[in-house]
Amino acid sequence: MTTESTLSLVLHDVARLMRKRFERLTRAAGLTRAQWQVLSKLSMHEGIYQKGLADLLEVEPVTLVRLLDKMQARGLIERRNHPTDRRFFLLFLTPSAHPLLQFMRSIGEQTRLEAMADFSPQEYDQLQQYLERMREHLLTACSLPPDEATAG
Missing domain, CATH: 1.10.10.10 (Winged helix-like DNA-binding domain superfamily/Winged helix DNA-binding domain)
Incomplete structure (x- = not known):
């Protein structure tokens, strides 16, 4: 995998x-x-x-x-x-x-x-930032026409 x-x-x-x-x-x-x-x-x-x-x-x-x-x-x-x-x-x-x-x-x-039981506040903040960044990338990709989304 x-x-x-x-x-x-x-x-x-x-x-x-x-x-x-x-x-x-x-x-x-x-x-x-x-x-x-x-x-x-x-x-x-x-x-x-x-x-x-x-x-x-x-x-x-x-x-x-x-x-x-x-x-x-x-x-x-x-x-x-x-x-x-x-x-x-x-x-x-x-x-x-x-x-x-x-x-x-x-x-x-x-x-x-x-x-999030054993996450430190820093780990929580970092995870939140990473997930928000992933969401922004995916929102941008979802807004592209299909032909542009697959080119890259």
């Missing part, structure tokens, strides 16, 4: 295990991972329209509508009419969503602390 494929597999495995641990700790709240992601993104972009949120989450709008319907029925989000365009609904968290967000954030912090 090459170093490149090993790095990808380890990164994938770490992300999968962090999700698994997070999901296990949050199971009592009765939300799916997809619903947690909606809450998280919506907390940073309240007032966004449904298509915009679907784009941020990288899901199809029809998939998001089903999630939003369930979350609205549970009283976690509300859809408000757009002030000037009746075709759009704007999305907002309800007051009952905020305790869940706090819970989610504390479990996320616990999961991160477990994953």
Whole structure:
């Protein structure tokens, strides 16, 4: 196995295990991972329209509508009419969503602390810098047309 494929597999495995641990700790709240992601993104972009949120989450709008319907029925989000365009609904968290967000954030912090248990602050900072740099490289590569992305 090459170093490149090993790095990808380890990164994938770490992300999968962090999700698994997070999901296990949050199971009592009765939300799916997809619903947690909606809450998280919506907390940073309240007032966004449904298509915009679907784009941020990288899901199809029809998939998001089903999630939003369930979350609205549970009283976690509300859809408000757009002030000037009746075709759009704007999305907002309800007051009952905020305790869940706090819970989610504390479990996320616990999961991160477990994953980084024996890292020094310097190691943590260095890892963060490397991963951010990798993300920037990949964002740049993803923005290139396919023929430019493969040339190199």
